[in-house]
Amino acid sequence: xxxxxxxxxxxxxxxxxxxxxxxxxxxxxxxxxxxxxxxxxxxxxxxxxxxxxxxxxxxxxxxxxxxxxxxxxxxxxxxxxxxxxxxxxxxxxxxxxxxxxxxxxxxxxxxxxxxxxxxxxxxxxxxxxxxxxxxxxxxxxxxxxxxxxxxxxxxxxxxxxxxxx
Numbered sequence: 153x154x155x156x157x158x159x160x161x162x163x164x165x166x167x168x169x170x171x172x173x174x175x176x177x178x179x180x181x182x183x184x185x186x187x188x189x190x191x192x193x194x195x196x197x198x199x200x201x202x203x204x205x206x207x208x209x210x211x212x213x214x215x216x217x218x219x220x221x222x223x224x225x226x227x228x229x230x231x232x233x234x235x236x237x238x239x240x241x242x243x244x245x246x247x248x249x250x251x252x253x254x255x256x257x258x259x260x261x262x263x264x265x266x267x268x269x270x271x272x273x274x275x276x277x278x279x280x281x282x283x284x285x286x287x288x289x290x291x292x293x294x295x296x297x298x299x300x301x302x303x304x305x306x307x308x309x310x311x312x313x314x315x316x317x
Contacts, residue, residue, distance in 0.1 A: 154251055156258045159212040159225060161205055166222035167214065168197040174224075174241035182279050187303040213258045215242070215251045226255035228263070228272070235269035256290055264317060271316050275299065278309040291315050 159167060172194045179188055204210050209231060215224040224242035228235055237259065242251050263269055274292065276283050284294075292313035299310045 153218050154215055154223070154249070154254065155217075156213055156215050156254050159205060159214040159227075161202075163212075163214050163222060163225075164201045164205055165198060167205070167212065167225050168194060168201045170222060170225055170241055170243055171197050171201070171239065173243055177244040178241070178280070178283075179277070182277055183308065184303055184306050187306070187308070210238075211259070211262060213255050213262075215246075215255055224251045224255060226252075226259050228259055230263075230268050233269055235263050235272045237272065237274040240274075252286060253289075260290070260317075269317055271314055273312055273314045275310040275312050278311050284311075284313070287313050287315075 172192060175192045176188060179192075204227065205212060207229075210227060210229045212225055212227040214222055216222045223246040224240075226237065226240045228237045240252060240255060242255075260272070263272060272292075273295075274287065276287065278298070292315045294311050295314040297312040299312075301308050
């Protein structure tokens, strides 16, 4: 059995660990190893999440099991009337159990309850087809925007997906 709640400052190290571990597993076959090694640093993730969790414009939901072990999280921010999901990560051994859907539903319900935004967006690696399919199940659609960067000889392309609320 799994549960979802809003994250707080006490969750920072768990969120950073989940982010680090999941990022490594998710992108192992999608990005160059040198890029992953450069971008995925646990101590940097801890420092990053210490700042993020304390921000009033960011909402983070955490998934945990019956023994109170944190296993996944989703974070989104609100600016004006726009909301953007910035992260959704589940530890690899807990993927495929419906936790991503539970986290997504918690965020969408929260946004809808307070009428925060008219649309919800997110960015996803263009080659991450399982993630794109997951988001399509929640009525996200590519809106034509993309962000490109180069690492060594590899083009890394993120696409933006949008869901009208």
